[in-house]
Amino acid sequence: MINKKIANILYEIGDLLELQGVAFKPRAYTRAARKIESMKEDLLDYYEEGNLQDIEGIGRAIEDKIIEIIETGDLEYLHKLYEEIPKGLIDVMRVPDIGPKKAKKLYDELGVEDLEGLRDKAEKGEIAKLKGFGERTEEKILKGIEMLEAVSGRHLMHEMIPLAEEIIQYVREHADKIETCGSLRRWQETIGDIDILATGDGQAIMDSLVDFPNVEEVLARGETKTSVRLIGGIQADVRVVDGKSFGAALQYFTGSKEHNVRLRQYAIDKGYKLNEYGLFHKDSEERIAGETEEVIYETLGMAWIPPELREDHGEIDAALEGKLPELLTMKDIKGDLQMHSNWSDGRNTIEEMVREAENMGYGYIAITDHSQGLTIANGLTAKELEERMEEIEHVREKTDVKILNGIEVDIKKDGSLDMDIDVLEDLDIVLGAVHSNFAMDANEQTSRIKDAFSTGIIDIFAHPTGRKIGEREPYAVNLNEIIGAAVDHNVAMEINASPVRLDLDTLNSRQAMEAGAKISIGTDAHDIQHLGFMKYGVGVARRAWLESEDVINTYSFERLKKFLEGRKNG
Ligand code: DGT
Numbered sequence: 001m002i003n004k005k006i007a008n009i010l011y012e013i014g015d016l017l018e019l020q021g022v023a024f025k026p027r028a029y030t031r032a033a034r035k036i037e038s039m040k041e042d043l044l045d046y047y048e049e050g051n052l053q054d055i056e057g058i059g060r061a062i063e064d065k066i067i068e069i070i071e072t073g074d075l076e077y078l079h080k081l082y083e084e085i086p087k088g089l090i091d092v093m094r095v096p097d098i099g100p101k102k103a104k105k106l107y108d109e110l111g112v113e114d115l116e117g118l119r120d121k122a123e124k125g126e127i128a129k130l131k132g133f134g135e136r137t138e139e140k141i142l143k144g145i146e147m148l149e150a151v152s153g154r155h156l157m158h159e160m161i162p163l164a165e166e167i168i169q170y171v172r173e174h175a176d177k178i179e180t181c182g183s184l185r186r187w188q189e190t191i192g193d194i195d196i197l198a199t200g201d202g203q204a205i206m207d208s209l210v211d212f213p214n215v216e217e218v219l220a221r222g223e224t225k226t227s228v229r230l231i232g233g234i235q236a237d238v239r240v241v242d243g244k245s246f247g248a249a250l251q252y253f254t255g256s257k258e259h260n261v262r263l264r265q266y267a268i269d270k271g272y273k274l275n276e277y278g279l280f281h282k283d284s285e286e287r288i289a290g291e292t293e294e295v296i297y298e299t300l301g302m303a304w305i306p307p308e309l310r311e312d313h314g315e316i317d318a319a320l321e322g323k324l325p326e327l328l329t330m331k332d333i334k335g336d337l338q339m340h341s342n343w344s345d346g347r348n349t350i351e352e353m354v355r356e357a358e359n360m361g362y363g364y365i366a367i368t369d370h371s372q373g374l375t376i377a378n379g380l381t382a383k384e385l386e387e388r389m390e391e392i393e394h395v396r397e398k399t400d401v402k403i404l405n406g407i408e409v410d411i412k413k414d415g416s417l418d419m420d421i422d423v424l425e426d427l428d429i430v431l432g433a434v435h436s437n438f439a440m441d442a443n444e445q446t447s448r449i450k451d452a453f454s455t456g457i458i459d460i461f462a463h464p465t466g467r468k469i470g471e472r473e474p475y476a477v478n479l480n481e482i483i484g485a486a487v488d489h490n491v492a493m494e495i496n497a498s499p500v501r502l503d504l505d506t507l508n509s510r511q512a513m514e515a516g517a518k519i520s521i522g523t524d525a526h527d528i529q530h531l532g533f534m535k536y537g538v539g540v541a542r543r544a545w546l547e548s549e550d551v552i553n554t555y556s557f558e559r560l561k562k563f564l565e566g567r568k569n570g
Pocket residue numbers: 181182183184188190191192193194195252253254255256257260261
């Protein structure tokens with residue numbers, strides 16, 4: 001659906017107008033965006049019928065913009081707004097806790113024009129003195145700047161993977177072999193640029209790349225490498241190499257740099273030379289391998305290393321010793337244990353979620369709507385849970401997918417749960433999660449969560465650090481202790497597969513696995529399309545060296561039931 005894209009553009013316009021200090025208009029855009037975001041019908045249908053203005057909050061001006069986006073894929077007005085506002089000020093607006101209103105205030109009263117200026121004023125303590133800001137905000141701003149700098153110029157997986165696939169489709173007919181490499185092939189959580197490697201008719205591949213509809217600018221055009229900038233500022237590098245070197249180039253351009261440095265050194269120690277053209281004898285320069293990655297690794301005396309592991313985190317030693325993990329794959333995933341239906345803040349009915357789960361070939365899913373305390377997410381009371389149960393019973397009659405009757409219960413500030421234990425005991429599965437009071441100090445936050453585990457009712461600890469990539473830092477918490485408590489209480493730690501969360505992240509997931517904790521990969525879907533996020537969670541799990549045994553939603557339904565019940569009795 002195009003709704004999401006259009007809503008995002010309207011939100012953006014609202015923010016930019018707000019930043020300019022324009023009266024009233026910002027709210028009209030934000031309101032229309034919110035309406036569109038919550039609509040179940042496709043805006044395209046309205047467009048085709050010519051009745052966009054029938055939608056509440058959409059008048060002539062907004063209608064024109066929606067039509068332009070639908071027809072051209074872009075909006076001139078948005079570019080114009082961006083040109084009117086200093087770029088630095090837009091960065092300031094993106095700092096968590098600031099937003100357009102406060103950015104405007106900082107600009108008007110302190111002359112803050114960019115992140116540098118913001119950092120400077122914060123370090124001098126001038127922001128704390130402003131009305132409506134305070135010391136706490138000032139501290140958070142400094143942290144926020146750091147976080148933004150870490151993701152600046154980087155992009156989320158779910159935006160890049162489909163785009164890379166589109167490019168490949170577009171140029172494929174001229175290529176013999178074509179693959180993504182770089183961070184995308186390693187499933188890194190954020191992506192700097194898209195790297196694609198091919199063999200075939202180089203001239204034709206480059207010609208069609210330059211022709212790709214999303215190309216905004218050709219940055220460099222050569223015979224073996226062409227770089228383009230796509231709409232949204234995303235860069236793509238396409239390289240064409242000789243078939244004899246394809247494997248070597250794939251290895252080289254997949255990286256990571258750290259892995260390559262280590263591998264190249266190992267090759268030298270063994271009397272070889274390794275580069276993007278092939279593996280050679282150091283002295284005779286005779287080519288021994290290059291066409292495939294497999295033969296290169298094999299010649300070096302080690303097993304082929306899956307790209308997700310190539311970070312110089314011990315994978316080369318493991319490959320030499322034949323001790324690489326047997327990474328789980330999407331095929332191992334038998335179900336999804338976190339999703340929301342329209343009973344809380346999800347967009348789809350339980351039946352629609354189940355149908356999509358059938359399409360994915362799953363054996364089971366858990367419906368885990370929010371609990372009552374989370375009013376902004378329309379959380380459920382005990383009574384509503386009972387009503388929902390009836391609907392679940394109905395749907396169960398129509399499908400072979402097992403439906404776990406579940407909840408994502410809010411862990412309150414004092415570590416108690418936002419639902420009576422005897423209500424929770426009647427459910428098939430209970431996820432616990434922190435959704436508020438992120439600013440507690442680490443010790444308090446840790447005890448809060450451990451107290452919740454001690455109730456013995458939590459099966460899965462959802463999005464364990466609360467981070468949102470580029471939006472919100474993880475809360476301060478002693479994760480080591482939490483993992484220990486999870487092992488003690490047999491609570492599975494979640495890898496939340498939503499591409500902005502990916503929480504636990506790679507390193508934390510590996511830490512949890514090594515400590516003996518079980519993992520659940522859940523998409524946190526609020527829409528049937530989000531069930532497709534599973535692959536990003538599996539990407540994190542693979543990067544964390546997880547095998548299917550470590551992940552409870554690879555289990556058969558019977559075995560999963562045992563895991564859930566075992567914990568409840570123990
Ligand atoms: P990104 O794009 O920042 O998310 O990360 P990568 O890993 O895709 O990095 P990128 O696009 O700069 O380069 C792709 C791969 O090419 C990289 O993972 C390793 C290899 N590579 C590129 N430049 C160098 C270099 O100067 N030295 C070495 N050893 N490898 C390089």
